Amino acid sequence: MNGIITDIFRTSIVDGPGIRTTVFLKGCQLRCIWCHNPETQSMKIEKDYGRLIDSETIVAECVKDRIYYDETDGGVTLSGGEPLMQPDFALEILKRLKELGIHTTLDTTGVAKISIYKKALKVTDLFLFDYKVTDSKSHFSLTGSRKEPIMDTFNFLISNNAKIILRCPMIPGVNDEVEHLTTISEMEFKYPSLVEINILPYHTMGNAKYEKLGRPVDPSLPKENIPNKLKEYYLSFFKIRGNKKVILKD
Numbered sequence: 104m105n106g107i108i109t110d111i112f113r114t115s116i117v118d119g120p121g122i123r124t125t126v127f128l129k130g131c132q133l134r135c136i137w138c139h140n141p142e143t144q145s146m147k148i149e150k151d152y153g154r155l156i157d158s159e160t161i162v163a164e165c166v167k168d169r170i171y172y173d174e175t176d177g178g179v180t181l182s183g184g185e186p187l188m189q190p191d192f193a194l195e196i197l198k199r200l201k202e203l204g205i206h207t208t209l210d211t212t213g214v215a216k217i218s219i220y221k222k223a224l225k226v227t228d229l230f231l232f233d234y235k236v237t238d239s240k241s242h243f244s245l246t247g248s249r250k251e252p253i254m255d256t257f258n259f260l261i262s263n264n265a266k267i268i269l270r271c272p273m274i275p276g277v278n279d280e281v282e283h284l285t286t287i288s289e290m291e292f293k294y295p296s297l298v299e300i301n302i303l304p305y306h307t308m309g310n311a312k313y314e315k316l317g318r319p320v321d322p323s324l325p326k327e328n329i330p331n332k333l334k335e336y337y338l339s340f341f342k343i344r345g346n347k348k349v350i351l352k353d
């Protein structure tokens with residue numbers, strides 16, 4: 104089965120447990136203003152971002168790194184974009200990997216149909232689930248998507264015993280208000296089955312891609328990576344509240 108990807112990235116240590124191969128699928132319904140993978144948003148091949156590839160080739164590429172997965176409890180992560188924008192392609196890759204005994208992780212926004220997540224549950228060991236903005240109106244204006252259907256998906260996955268790492272991009276002055284941090288903190292206690300909560304500090308590494316695509320970087324975004332002092336503030340915020348599962352990722 105054919106699909107469109109932008110990259111197969113080997114030896115990743117930021118997309119789930121252990122050493123992983125991350126496959127970036129094209130297509131995303133959201134338009135987060137801070138997106139650092141803007142080249143994955145469109146389903147079209149643009150500039151030199153994107154190539155048509157069949158699922159068996161991807162699986163064969165992933166299998167080459169099996170020794171790393173076995174030694175580090177790693178595996179393969181599908182990311183994007185939103186991998187489930189190409190549902191049959193994504194599910195086929197996950198199914199084949201599971202048949203080969205390889206750990207599978209799906210990095211998802213939660214916007215696909217529940218019927219697709221039902222299928223994904225059968226072939227996904229771990230979900231990386233984005234939690235971006237607490238206030239519903241701000242969620243829509245900052246991501247271009249309503250929050251409620253995303254939370255319906257989250258609740259569906261929780262109630263079906265999915266293993267989930269909550270992933271929270273943190274953008275100073277954009278979504279890091281106290282209400283949002285407090286809600287993230289409370290989610291650890293409200294959903295005890297959560298494996299981890301990852302705080303993902305904003306960085307400017309995606310800016311060069313905007314330039315290449317001929318698109319402007321949103322002017323409301325910070326001009327620099329998050330300073331260490333702010334990272335320390337986030338960590339102490341969660342520590343004071345007794346959070347044990349919140350981890351700051353770099």
Ligand code: SF4
Binds near residue numbers: 135143
């Ligand atoms: S969900 Fe991810 S890929 Fe899609 S626009 Fe937002 S940050 Fe970019």
